[in-house]
Every structure is written in structure tokens, then in C-alpha cells.
Amino acid sequence: MARKKETLKSIAANLGITHTSVSNAFINPSKVSVKLRKKILDYAKSVNYHGPNPAARSLRTGLCGAIGIIYNDQLSYAFSDPHDIAFLRGVSTVCEERGTNIVLIPLKNSDLDNFESLDAMVDGYILNAPYKSNPTTQRALSRGLPTVVVDFESPQHISVLTNDASVMQEMTSHITSLGHRKIGIITFPLKEGSQALFSLEREPETENYVVNQRLQGCRAALLNEDIELSNILVQEITNSRKGGAEAAQILMNAVPDITALICFSDQLAYGAMEECRRRKIDLPGRISITGFDGITPYDLSPELPALTTVRQDADQKGRKAAEALLNKASVKSNQIDIQAEVIIKDSTAKVWNL
Template structure:
């Protein structure tokens, strides 16, 4: 026999109903259908429940009964920390969360990165969600098929752009980047380089060749590069002469090394077009470290319109990341158009100027 005190049993629906003198259904309604009870009765029931140590209905059991999880899953093929470090992703999730909150649904981020393998597949299969948002995924990602097999309402955001039968929310990336490049061409820039993030799930850092572009499975980056090259070609610049440097990861270390590689390997460049603001900020850091004045000696453009870019007075393409999240939420909850293409705009900033005459002449 032990002298340890017995643990007090927690209250149950039955014990609360017995003390209050109502049915178990009435106690359940105090939590799940409060409008069916008078405020006085509901408060009395909740007070008895608190005194008996009753924590409330088991959410898992309730989900089994109602067959509703009350959550939207976001397939995010990056490390989980990236969702809260990348400003564009944070803005997107904030917009989606606003729509979820307005409909009393929560948000579950499912971090199934490219290297997650079967563990990532299990996360998707086991996620207790009512619907899914696929956020910026390669068109050959095997996790797409796992999402499809769940048969849940699903919206794709950003990429892939050609998944048949699923609603899509995004921007026209090819067209969106062209105003920034057009500005450079109009000012006289002809020696232009490009920085990009990964084009495929397989890690490949360094120069990007035409073959890499043709075989790219990440549509967003491919389309932004293609749009930039098309605008340069329209301005008389040979696309094959444009150096492109890519990195698999879009983090400060990778972006800093990409900027350094581009500037050191091509010292005659007068402008750099970046497919993200974070890369453009890295170019500004690399230029400062090398004593290159922006924009007097080097013009720089970004893409996204994040707060840090605006604070740096970066010339960039502003896309509505928060509205993109809200549009994805509306597509899930309210239906509507099957394809939503949001507008973008050029933010002039202060990082673009005409090239110096001697640089423009190639001297």
C-alpha cells in the first residue's frame, strides 16, 4: 500500500450534468453550441466544469464526429524556419491567416522540404486539415501527388502554374519583371547580370545556362529570368551574353556568395537584375564591400517589395504577397474564379541610374 495521495479524477460530461441537473447534451452545448443556452445557464455549467477540473471536449473526438479539423494546411517545401524568416512568405501566411481567422479556422504549416523523403510524405498524409494550399512548389515535386490523393479542396499559389483542375493564385512573373529591366535598358545599360534562386529541386549553385532554364521545374524563377532576358533582347542585348548566377537556397549566406561570384567574375557589369529582394540586398552589401557605388557605378533591381527593400530605397517590383494569401484563402472558403492573377508594379527606388559613359562603352 502506498502513502502517495490519489490523483483527483477530472470531471466528465456526466459528472457535470449530474451536479447541474441537466443532460450531457446540454453540457456539450455549453461548449459547442453556446447560442442554444441562456447566458446564465452556460456560465453556471462552465463554472462547475472549472471546479471539477474538466478541460472541455476532446478536440480529436469532436473532429471524428464532425469530420472537420478546422484547419487549412499549407504545403511549404522549405525548412519550417524559412516560413518565418523570409519576409515574402511571412506576408503571404499573414494574409492567409487573416482569411482563416475570419472563418474560425486555424493554419497548419506542413514543412515537407525536398529532402524530407517519406517523413515529409507522412506529414502530408497525417495532417489534420480540411483543405490545402500548395505554396510555391516545383512542378515535379512528388508531394503534389500525395496532396492530390487526399482529395481535399486545394489551391496552388505561385507554382506550379499548370496543374490541371486546381485553382491557382499568383502573378504573371514573366511580365512582372520586365518594367524593372526596361528601365535599365532605357537608361542605357547593356552589360547586365542576373541573380536567381533555384530552378530545380536538385541543388545546383553557380552559373545558369540555357539548358538549365529549359529544364527548370520551378516556374517562378524560370519565368522571371525569361522575362528579363526577353526585355534585354528587345533592347538590343544578346541574351546569351548575359551572365546568370543561381543559388539553391534563398538565405543571406547563399545570396552573399552569389553576389560576390557575379561581381568578381564579371567586373564590367553596370547593372544587376535580381529575382528576389533578398538577393538585391546582398548585391548592395557586396558592392559596398568592394567600394562600388550604387547607383553611380552599379544599378541594382529587386523583386517582391519587402519592407527591408523599401527601407533600403531599392528599385524593385512590388507584388501583393499579403493579398496573395488572402486570395488563396478566399478561393478555398468562398470559391470564385479558378485562376487569379494579381497586379504588380515597379517601385522606382534609388538604386538605378544611367551607366557612366566609359562603362556603357565597355571601356
């Protein structure tokens, strides 16, 4: 005679515990002790029970047990950029504690229709620094699911934001305090696909909250020193070391006596440093370079000086975003602030006398 199929209720009865405890062991492990969860899972394994059926659970609760994370680039970038890796680690840590799965959805995907990705069964979204007008962003927001946005201002949703403007003002003030006046700025695109070279005097339209805040911080610091914004060039470029090298080349060709490059990510900064090394330019004696993120790549050349940067806790950003999405009722404010700080190291020095 075939053995009766085990269920949550039968396992609970056999172990003399509540049905809720057994359910939590599978789908909400943080609500049971480590010892009890092990007891439940060991018993379930012995009777060949692998957990509640996801489809049945969805029908019963109206929940899928998964959240979607929307990235502002291809997934390959999310798994190669140190900042995004740390952010995803923070999200994953919280999701593991809650027994929640993750669906990764890129804004850029050359092979698949992202609209199909958005049709995946999820209970809510974390939008990680997306461009506002991107169709994937707009479609996700229009679904009406619980949503937390990161590095993205959206009054109707919980936002996880870094003090980008104030910390970039502090970084720029550090550069001007060293005597630098011929300064270039390297940023990721203001709008998707844009790679313009423009003067900081111009007030550009941007769909990227982070870029806007960091430019405002630079502008405020330079105005405090009565530096003409028309003399400060800004280059948009793909956020990568290759992009940083290309942008540095453009700026150094446009302003041969430039003495400082302010970069809006460490990836861009390291690329700029590598371009300077290729040109045999002394760092920081001839050109000072700053970054933003505070995460050192594993394959960085030891010949490069330690980078002056803004350290932000990407892991914490991921944790806060996931906690806000999974515990929305307990969030007291629609804005969660993450404080970044300037870290001064060896890549900046007093201006070189031409």
C-alpha cells in the first residue's frame, strides 16, 4: 500500500508542534529557532517532504514568495561591479532570513523582452537606480505592487537614498582646498545612452537622481570658491573602467593642463587612473583623482595609488531596501537615509605647479 503523502499538517501532528511552526520553517525561517527548524527539516527530509507547493501557496495567500530586483544595466554588470555585488548581497541576506526568493530583472537586455520578465510572479520590486522614463521602470511602477526605490526619488514609494549632494560637495571642497582649479568631472550618463561633453555651467536635464545630486554637490562647492562653472567640463560615459579611461582621455585632450578628475564611481576613477598610467602621468603629482563607492576591485594594479573616494555601504543599502519591502507596515518614513563619507587617501595631492 502506497504511503500517504505528507503535508504541513501531518508533519506538525507527528512532531507535536503547530502547523504555523512547520510552515515558518520553510517560508519564514527567522520566526522559528535554529534548533526547531533543523528538527522540522530533518524530519521532512526523512519522509521525503520538500516543502509547500509554491503554486498552492500563491493561490492560498495571494503571495508568490519572491521579489523582483530591477537593475539599471545588464545582469552581467550587476555580477561584475563591486558596488552592485555588495548591494545584492545585502538584499539576499534579508531574503534568506525571510525565506523569500529573488528575481533579477535588467533594464538592458539584448536578447529578451523585459516586459516578459516583469510578468514573472513577484510580490514587489526593488528598483536599483533606474532611469525614470525607461519602459521597464514605468511598467514596473504601473503594476501597483509594493515597491522600494534605491537612489531614485519617488514620493509615492519608500526611497533608500544616500547623501550624494552633501558628500560630493565635501569631496569637491577637498579638491579645491588643495589648490585645484582646472578640474574635470566624469559621470555616468544623465540619460540612457548619452555620452555628451558639456560645461558645468549648463543645468542639464537628467533622469538619474544620483547624477543630479552629485552634480549639484560639485556645483555648490565650486561656487563657494568663486570658480567659473563654464571652465569645468563634464563627460558622460558608460560606468566602467574602460569608460573611465575613455572619459579621462577626452578631458585631458580638451584641457591639457587639467589637474584633477572627480569621478562619480570608483570604476570610472580606476579607469581614469589607468589612462594616466598609460600616458606616464604622475599620480597624484600631476593629476589628482577621486572616486565614489569605496570598494576596491580584486584585479587592481598595485602600482596605482590608494584612491580618495566616498565610501557608501552598498550592503546596508541592500539590506534596508529588502527590509523596507518585506516589512512595509513597520517603516515610519517614506525615506531611508544612508550616510556616505569622504575617505582621503593617496590619489589626491596639492596642485602641481605648471
